[in-house]
Amino acid sequence: MDLQVLKIIVGDKPLPEGFLRQTEVIKFADTNHVLGQMAHQYRREKSPGLADAFKNAKLRSRHDHIMLHFEMERVARALTNSGIKAVVLKGGAYVARGLTASRGRRVSDLDILVASDQLDVTEKLLEAAGWATDEQTDNPYDQQYYREHMHELPPLRHKTRGTIVDVHHSLLPKTARHQVNVSEMMSCAEHLDEEGLWSFQMMDIFIHSAVHAFVDGQLDVPVRTLVELNLLFADLSDTDRDGIVDRAKALGATKAVGLALWSIGRLFAHNQARESSIRLVPAHRHLPLKYALLSKAADNAFSPMAKAFLYVRGHFLRMPFYLLVPHLVRKAVRWRPGQNLPHELPTP
Amino acid sequence: MSAPLQQFDSKDLKQALKAGTFTMSLGPFAHLVSGSSDALLDFLEDTYRDYNVDLQPRDVTEIVLSLKAPNFVRRFVRRQITPDPGFDVPAVPLPLRMAPLAFEMGLNLSVALKCCRLMTIHAGVVADEKGAIVMSAASGGGKSTLTAALMAEGYRLFSDEFALVDLENASLHPYPRPISLKQQSIPVVRDIVGSDQISDLITGTPKGDIAYCRVKKSDLSADNQTSHAKLILFPRFEEGVSPVARMLNPAEAIMRLIPASTNYNLLGEPAFNAVVKLARNARAYEISYGSTAQSLRLISELGG
Numbered sequence: 001m002d003l004q005v006l007k008i009i010v011g012d013k014p015l016p017e018g019f020l021r022q023t024e025v026i027k028f029a030d031t032n033h034v035l036g037q038m039a040h041q042y043r044r045e046k047s048p049g050l051a052d053a054f055k056n057a058k059l060r061s062r063h064d065h066i067m068l069h070f071e072m073e074r075v076a077r078a079l080t081n082s083g084i085k086a087v088v089l090k091g092g093a094y095v096a097r098g099l100t101a102s103r104g105r106r107v108s109d110l111d112i113l114v115a116s117d118q119l120d121v122t123e124k125l126l127e128a129a130g131w132a133t134d135e136q137t138d139n140p141y142d143q144q145y146y147r148e149h150m151h152e153l154p155p156l157r158h159k160t161r162g163t164i165v166d167v168h169h170s171l172l173p174k175t176a177r178h179q180v181n182v183s184e185m186m187s188c189a190e191h192l193d194e195e196g197l198w199s200f201q202m203m204d205i206f207i208h209s210a211v212h213a214f215v216d217g218q219l220d221v222p223v224r225t226l227v228e229l230n231l232l233f234a235d236l237s238d239t240d241r242d243g244i245v246d247r248a249k250a251l252g253a254t255k256a257v258g259l260a261l262w263s264i265g266r267l268f269a270h271n272q273a274r275e276s277s278i279r280l281v282p283a284h285r286h287l288p289l290k291y292a293l294l295s296k297a298a299d300n301a302f303s304p305m306a307k308a309f310l311y312v313r314g315h316f317l318r319m320p321f322y323l324l325v326p327h328l329v330r331k332a333v334r335w336r337p338g339q340n341l342p343h344e345l346p347t348p
Numbered sequence: 349m350s351a352p353l354q355q356f357d358s359k360d361l362k363q364a365l366k367a368g369t370f371t372m373s374l375g376p377f378a379h380l381v382s383g384s385s386d387a388l389l390d391f392l393e394d395t396y397r398d399y400n401v402d403l404q405p406r407d408v409t410e411i412v413l414s415l416k417a418p419n420f421v422r423r424f425v426r427r428q429i430t431p432d433p434g435f436d437v438p439a440v441p442l443p444l445r446m447a448p449l450a451f452e453m454g455l456n457l458s459v460a461l462k463c464c465r466l467m468t469i470h471a472g473v474v475a476d477e478k479g480a481i482v483m484s485a486a487s488g489g490g491k492s493t494l495t496a497a498l499m500a501e502g503y504r505l506f507s508d509e510f511a512l513v514d515l516e517n518a519s520l521h522p523y524p525r526p527i528s529l530k531q532q533s534i535p536v537v538r539d540i541v542g543s544d545q546i547s548d549l550i551t552g553t554p555k556g557d558i559a560y561c562r563v564k565k566s567d568l569s570a571d572n573q574t575s576h577a578k579l580i581l582f583p584r585f586e587e588g589v590s591p592v593a594r595m596l597n598p599a600e601a602i603m604r605l606i607p608a609s610t611n612y613n614l615l616g617e618p619a620f621n622a623v624v625k626l627a628r629n630a631r632a633y634e635i636s637y638g639s640t641a642q643s644l645r646l647i648s649e650l651g652g
Contacts, residue, residue: 019404019405019406020369020404020405022408023405023408023412026410027410027412030410031435047408048407049407049408049409050407052408052410052465053408055465056410056462056463056464059614059615060464060614063613063614063615063616
């Protein structure tokens with residue numbers, strides 16, 4: 001689909017004429033996990049069918065947010081008096097802070113970050129509160145792989161509620177090519193009084209989102225990521241927007257933030273983002289990468305190529321070859337046809 | 349404008365299905381369907397011939413079902429079909445001749461996972477002028493057979509799959525899609541309703557043999573007339589058992605209806621209030637029986 005659709009989703013452009021094309025936009029937004037965000041941005045007159053789709057999307061995200069607040073409260077309770085500073089990351093932080101990016105966003109699990117020397121204690125306390133290693137990763141290889149090479153523990157699933165907590169001790173895998181100054185980000189974290197937990201300061205929330213999108217993995221949910229970066233940037237104060245370039249440089253996130261600002265500038269015609277991006281990543285740099293990112297989001301004729309490129313790049317960034325090759329072989333040997341088919345119905 | 353499907357030319361229907369503009373409106377939902385297989389068109393022209401359809405959508409809808417080959421090769425070699433409702437589904441690709449099953453499964457999944465305006469409970473529902481009977485049973489519990497038998501007795505069919513409960517007043521909304529019959533229930537229902545009311549048999553599906561029972565025209569034209577539940581039944585078919593009914597108090601009925609709902613957790617409080625209202629204003633029974641005739645007698649004794 002034409003990426004102009006992103007402007008429609010954030011409410012910068014009106015919906016196309018005709019119910020068929022409108023239904024296509026709604027379906028695109030839904031498949032790409034941004035229908036709820038769209039529902040909150042969209043205030044023009046609506047047909048009954050459109051109003052219904054938006055109302056449903058808001059209901060779904062409301063359900064997620066209630067669940068998330070509950071889980072945050074439980075995590076905070078589990079860590080009470082331990083002196084652990086747990087920083088809520090990503091969706092959890094947006095919801096806890098009531099950011100524009102959280103409105104209508106679906107959230108399925110809670111990500112927290114703790115200092116690496118507090119990782120073991122955190123795990124023990126959460127286990128005492130009912131979380132346990134998820135069945136899928138409860139094998140020696142996955143356990144060892146996560147603990148030795150990754151930036152998070154294997155996912156913990158609550159034994160009765162089934163909800164998942166990802167405990168991070170860093171923002172990027174230990175083996176990754178890029179690293180950001182996590183301890184500096186943690187020391188600037190702000191207290192979320194309501195939850196007894198912490199979150200990054202606004203500027204760092206944006207920077208983490210950029211890092212997660214552009215120097216980690218393969219941009220798994222491209223449309224949501226791009227819409228979200230735009231909403232997060234819109235939520236920054238003027239001072240934060242002026243300071244973002246220097247902060248990105250100081251934290252070692254030049255490339256990620258440069259690419260993020262470039263994407264927003266280009267997709268949402270945001271001049272300030274475009275100007276700042278040039279100060280981090282010159283306009284002519286990383287062109288194949290930039291267009292691969294857009295192509296993956298557009299899901300057009302070039303996206304299979306873009307996906308393949310980003311897949312290889314994602315793995316290249318995550319770990320050196322001497323670790324990657326045995327890991328992929330291992331995954332391939334364990335793979336069975338159909339094993340990734342979902343076993344349960346997805347939640348509405 | 350919308351008209352019964354059989355008034356349209358096959359060529360136009362085929363084109364609309366191919367272009368993804370084919371729309372079927374029924375009860376509270378509009379379904380936008382695409383698919384280019386003849387097996388699908390044949391099924392629709394037969395089993396859905398009296399349903400109101402359109403060649404263009406009349407509003408935005410969230411129920412968008414596309415029936416297509418799982419991959420390029422399967423469009424030509426040992427052709428297959430899978431339902432794609434726009435989200436990941438646990439659907440196995442089926443041989444093309446099972447297109448009706450793919451269509452019905454796809455629509456059921458879409459409704460179960462997309463509908464938030466009404467509480468959805470997995471149950472069969474029929475009604476007469478005095479009120480509706482809600483029948484909730486596990487798969488294979490005899491729910492569809494019973495629903496079809498009651499329909500043949502003159503009850504209006506609401507649905508054999510979903511009780512759609514209004515969140516304001518707990519009234520039930522009709523959604524009369526064809527009744528899906530499995531295995532041994534096919535000959536039983538054929539004897540009751542007559543073989544011209546049953547679609548061709550589809551053999552060897554993952555659910556065994558399957559056939560679809562057509563819906564009466566009058567039920568289709570009454571698809572916006574809601575009703576209130578008078579009876580809630582939890583039927584259990586067991587070979588050779590003598591018929592028995594055990595009355596349940598509302599709390600028991602509620603605790604059994606909640607796990608059968610696909611969107612109770614999502615909706616939360618409004619769904620709780622609706623199901624409480626539903627159970628309080630109806631009588632609830634668990635019934636066991638060994639034959640369809642027994643179950644019909646039992647239901648009429650209970651005031652059905």
